[in-house]
Amino acid sequence: MKKSLLALAALGVFAGAAHAQSSVTLYGIIDAGFAFNNNSNGEQLYAMSSGNLQGSRWGLRGTEDLGGGLKALFVLENGFNVFNGRLGQGGAEFGRQAYVGLGSTQFGTVTLGRQYDSVVDYTGALEAGSQWATFAGAHPGDLDNMNNANRVNNAIKYTSANYAGFTFGGLYSLGGVAGQFNRNQIWSVGLGYSQGPLQLGAGYLNVRDPNFSFFGNTPSSSTTGSNMLSRVYSGFASAKTQQVISAGGAYTFGAATIGATYSNTMFKDVGTVTGTGLNPAGFTSGAGKFHNAEINFKYQLTPALLLGVAYDYTKGYGLTDAKYQQAMLGADYFLSKRTDVYINGVYQHASGTDSTNTSAVANINGLSPSSTSNQVTAIIGMRHKF
Template identity: 45%
Template structure:
């Protein structure tokens, strides 16, 4: 016969083991490998008075790989991290154009993260533009002056993202200069909010920079601006304020959206020559639509008018996208831009045109994993 005391010990051991397994199942962690590869070919006219044929990488989305992890801390709290790295399909070159952060969050209080991150323009304004959604990189406003295409991420940043309160979300970011005795030299902060109610969505965001691009290890790098001589130059900006507002409404399979942004740059210096340049404010007015004809086939189009500094730009774009599977799609798109005299025509991801007009026609394949 088994010993009664041994039987009790076995039962206690089994109970403790079961409790340990149960606790571990409640506090599980997960790490996911994911990414996207976007490559194709493109024709661009009017580059150095010649046509250009090239292999493309990331015409819609920049190619990248990533790791994302979540650990359940119990009580509704979790620890998270995200590590992404961009690269060129054409050359294999790596890019520091994706987020890297770690943080903590709860379902009730929201999430706080630390690292190299998207700002509030990306989170709350960009989704109402085609560059921040279906259209992607080449659909950016002139030189991505409002950062709707997230050409730049905020370094040294602390970011808060709220929970969803009945369709209302909000957040903010602060990016440190990381310079001793120069707290405001190349620092930035942004805030934004979004409200969603059925087919209707609206959002707004504001981004402020001090001494943008003035240091190597601060919040942001220099940005590209159009010059009065028809050229494009990298600029250091003493004060930059960018704000945007957008709204969208879904009429069944068709979604119509409108967006407005204004980027104000004062105290501008040419990053290469050190010469002072004129202050410049750029306004972007966009209207766009996406029509989901079938579950696999979608059409998208937009028109953007940009003005500022005595110049203006018209840009129109069309895109057709077809899903071969849940992870793979093929696309074709065309973007045309016309600038006023003495202003550079330049479609995002391309070299500036040698005249007032530039046309890009691209086709590619995109795979997500």
């Protein structure tokens, strides 16, 4: 016990055994499909689409047994576009995840690197877009990051062991700017419960200078201009702080699972951060705020066929009053444990005034905005895991 505690605190204990057991695993997902968008800046779009149900990736995962219930571990995970071979996450070689750390069966795990925040860890899996509805079924613009659009650089993360179904954790990211300790700072905490048919989760995320530290932390990101591209929140790129509070749950009865999520997202002190095109509406103060609520349902019709339906509602308040209503429908057929084919459709309707202080247009996550208040997309594809 003492050995485990000291190692986790120091993050630098050397293994005593000269020939400790270790393993390295190569893994990955290739997800490719065909997508239709009825209105992409006013035009119909037919395109090949990579990483729909899950982002296409390959990775290396390794562990080394240090004895006494302690192990060293690492993950290096690359994202890519299967249709052109380009790196994902703005050209980062291991843009999905990259971390090293120490884990204890009794006390949990501490890791250092580019990692997921607590909203993703504890509530992300409960939204339809992270299950069967593809990235397009995420909440508008993935404004609460439940669909994991953004990772966290320079992060120190703790994840607890499982205590009778309960888990908890937290993350802290240093901004790394001399003389400005709080600049680009990110922190989050969360907890979850999973036991039998019931799953619950809650998370909190606080991001300073989100346009640069969170939305703009890849090699291709702009260091002066806006990295917040969705019209749902692009007008709030000059915000000093982004705050997300999230919660969700799911209950399984027989072949059916019903779930729900709620999040409150705020872009605070809009007009504070300066840069090119960060404040197109000229806001001088205040916050852009959003309530988001989703209800989803899935049914395992046969051992191979999963059906899903969901509805999501987003209401803006504070600086603007945009509303987004979104319906999702999907089917996923498993050819084997590692290979499946799927079809999904998403419809979104927008109303009110959006973050650019103009009439809101539909803007399904991951797509170019519509020229009207409505947008429809459909995706058919195949996923293989290895």
